[in-house]
Amino acid sequence: MNALLRRFVEPIEADLAAADFIRRGLVFRHFDPEGNGIALDIQRTTALRGEVRFFINIGVLLASRLGYYLGEEDPRRNAMPHHSVWDHR
Numbered sequence: 001m002n003a004l005l006r007r008f009v010e011p012i013e014a015d016l017a018a019a020d021f022i023r024r025g026l027v028f029r030h031f032d033p034e035g036n037g038i039a040l041d042i043q044r045t046t047a048l049r050g051e052v053r054f055f056i057n058i059g060v061l062l063a064s065r066l067g068y069y070l071g072e073e074d075p076r077r078n079a080m081p082h083h084s085v086w087d088h089r
Helices: 003-018 063-070
Strands: 022-024 027-031 037-046 052-061 086-088
Touching: 003 022, 003 027, 003 037, 003 052, 052 063
Parallel strands: none
Antiparallel strands: 022 027, 027 037, 037 052, 052 086
């Protein structure tokens, strides 16, 4: 992870960890006991003229839908916002 992205991610990481989100790379996930969860994906992009922009993709993860997309895999490890019923940038 480059220094600019680290400066963006590290300040929010402590708050998300306090709310029981688990980080893997640039994705933070939180699941309830029933297997439903939320995934936050931090995306860095380069815009015109060298501008850097950050997007936070958010997905509400339903256990039944995750089973369809991920099969037997552990969704706490691999679920992304695009596996959700709703995502927003």
